[in-house]
Amino acid sequence: MSFLSVSHVSKSFGGPPVVxxxxxxxxxxxxxxxxxPSGCGKTTLLRMIAGFETPDSGAIVxxxxxxxxxxxxxxxxxxVFQSYAIFPHLNVFDNIAYGLRKLKLSKDRLRARVESMLxxxxxxxxxxxxxxQLSGGQRQRVALARALVREPKVLLLDExxxxxxxxxxxxxxxxxxxxQRKVGITFLLVTHDQEEALSLSxxxxxxxxxxxxxxxxxxxxxxxxxxxxxxxFIGEMNFFHATVREIAGAGATVNAGLLGLITLPAANLAPGIKPDDHILLAIRPEHVRFAASGVAGDIAASTFLGERSHFHVRIPGRSEPVFVSGNAPPSGAVHLEFPPEKLIGLPIAD
Amino acid sequence: MADNGRNAEGYGLLAPTLVVMGLALAAPLALMAITSLKDQSGIGFGQGWTLDEYGAVLGRASYRLLFLRSVAISAVVTLVTVALAYPMAYFVAFHARRKFFWLVALTIPFWTSYLLRVFAWKIILGFNGVINSGLMRLHLIDQPLGVLLYNPFAVVVTLAHAWAAFAILPIYVSLEKIDRSLLEAASDLGDSALRRFLRITLPLSMPGVIGAAVLIFVPTTGDFVTPSLVGGPAGTMIANLIEVQFNGVGNWPLGAALSLVSMAMVAVIAGLFVASARAAAKAVR
Amino acid sequence: MKNKSLLLYAFAYLAFLYVPVLVLPVFSFNDSQFIAFPLSGFTTRWYGALAGDSAMQHALGNSLKVGIVTALLSTMLGLAAARAVTRYRLRGAGAALGFISLPLFIPDIVLGLSLLMLLGAMGLPLSLAAVVLGHLLVCVPFALTVLIARFEGFDRNLEEASADLGEDGWMTFWRITAPLMLPGIIASLLLTFITSFDEFLVAFFLSGTEATLPIYIWGQLRFPERLPMVLALGAVILAVSVVLVICAEYVRNLGVKDRVVGA
Structure with missing residues (x-):
């Protein structure tokens, strides 16, 4: 049983739907x-859950x-607002105590509760x-404390x-x-930063x-x-156009043009992909390997990143470079290997 | 849904002001328009509708002269006031060390009665006034100068003084808002101080200049106090004529027509001015 | 070099502003009915005459009444309207704003006369209430301008945050909106009060038998023997206003200091 449920919610501000x-x-x-990304409707959805916007249709439970x-x-x-919305005429204590007025706590208990949140x-x-007189980080903490001290069922965090x-x-x-672990409250975070989303959630x-x-x-x-x-949106990815030849048992054979015929695990294909479908083969830069043989190319650009480096490799017959992340190869001319088990097949949206 | 409820709340907040303005502005102006289409018969209005009053307003040469003079005086006042105030505002915005002190100092003279500020000029410029008695005392003149008071010049000086704050403040605000790095950028890109002023500072302060000009032009065109006190026959303006129709001869339809025509005239000139000033500001780049 | 000449200009300009105004206090202490140089001696008798003038006191009372009522009403109307245009997405808000600002573009004499005609047509008497109505026309656009600027100056998230923390609209207004709007509200009250207190033309047509202070002054200007007393009145108004403004600024600065000390 879910705790926060959003079902079939839509919202527009007079134009095309934002959610x-x-x-x-x-x-x-x-x-x-x-x-x-910004403008994708995530903040509007959050504001509908908070009650600042009303859905055109759908339900929030x-x-x-x-x-x-x-x-x-x-x-x-x-x-927790993106601008933090710290009340400028109140000090830190009064900001945090703002939402506790209705509880009519005694002075000591109010103080104890705010102090423990501090x-x-x-x-x-x-x-x-x-x-x-607060730094950016301190403002963020005050905003967090002010919201958490009310022990909400769901804490909403906007960037x-x-x-x-x-x-x-x-x-x-x-x-x-x-x-979040300590207070055990449900957190709903809105962000455009994929690293933040992946590491926190x-x-x-x-x-x-x-x-x-x-x-x-x-x-x-x-x-x-x-x-x-x-x-x-999540990290970097190389894409290659391909056509599915056949899916037999645990393996799927695809014709990937420059990469040739490849057999990859059928489980790596997105659900719903059938033989003869045009698909995208995708592989992360860190999974592409420099090898003695394979697809030939030239290093067009490289960025030194410490432990690893990032390369743009041009291969003949392809306009955009292949992104490779790894250790420096010996020279400008290289061969690339694409381990089949790391390739995944995605549908092409029509 | 609830958005409509929220909107209703918003309209509810706006409603009292709109009702008051409708009652005190729209209804009276409508009535004025209706009255201007009547003619005066005895102490009441005649039956039926007529454009006679407008014919009189636009047709009579003496009225036309008065309209023309009002606009001319007001235009000169606006020009002089803004031109005098601009360097002052510029100084405060860019060079004054104690801006706040200057702003207070510049506004204190406006904290006393408008009537008395105008009247002060009558004292200064009058036949036995400060300038004449001072000059005679210094034996620079034998006879008091009569040319100082009761003419359009006196009206212009008095109004330029009385409305100065309405020029300084808007211009100062728009100058103050200019991002100082824009000026540095202009210099960095090779503009001399003068070119920089003409290409950056002046166009960016135009909203303040336009605002000041409109704020001064509209009320001075319809001013009644200043021409009455220091204008003399040669400095009479349209408001004096309008006032006479209501308090003196009692021809309300004619007064209404005069009011509406001068209102329309002010609106048209102010509108044209704003449009052309904006176009000019664009053209400078 | 350039700054020097600009500074010089600034002082010349200041002199242009101050000399005519200083005529008021200077001649109000001059022991002569005639306003001319040379000054004939120091006296405070004009101030004594002023203090004993009951017509002046009555007019002053009227002006204070009209000014206070106008300031309160126009600031309240302005507060509601400014909130409506800055905090809601209303259709026609721009048009409404234009309509409310219209008096800025209409000469005062037209505003006063059209109201005079309306009152006549409706058979209503001229009165201080009519003057207040006329002054609202002049003052509401000012109040609205000041208050809209203030509303735009603070993050609307603050009000949302208050709602989020459990306060309804009314409590949010008292705990967040009102304290943060206070400087704007005070500015609006001051500006509208001064405007109304000093307004002559509209009051001239609408006040009937109840003179306001500017109308009283206007009446006195015709009598040369009463002029020194009128100048004394001008000097008093000037002095009181200056003290008021300095007090207001002092209070404002106090507020700023408190915050720094609290740190």
């Missing part, structure tokens, strides 16, 4: 990410309770700090790390994950043009994307 018939099931205590007619201030959700987000002793620099972002990723939904393309755990998403858009 188009989206359905989603999030489990209790799960860290779930909505991943997609949290813990068995339908939410469609519940106004934002009565929903069991809390949000400790959770590692802001001990900063309660009296004015909100305009929570987007405003931070790279170093801080990495630290906060680790902490965010630790805090139990499961990720990839959104594109208002639709959800694939929902899966990070490893599956990386290794078995179900379409070109997902493969493209």
């Amino acid at each position: 188009n018939d989206v359905s989603l099931e999030v489990m209790r205590g799960e860290f779930f990410a909505l991943l997609g 949290i813990d068995g309770e339908p939410m469609n007619t519940v106004p934002p201030h009565l929903r069991p959700t809390n949000m 400790a959770t987000v590692r802001l001990e002793g900063l309660g009296n700090r004015a909100s305009d 929570p790390l987007g405003a931070l620099d790279k170093r801080l972002r990495e630290t906060m990723q680790v902490e965010l994950r630790a805090i 139990d499961r990720v939904a990839v959104m594109h043009q208002g639709r959800i393309l694939q929902v899966a755990d990070p490893r599956t998403l990386y290794e078995r994307p179900n379409c070109r858009e997902v493969a493209d």
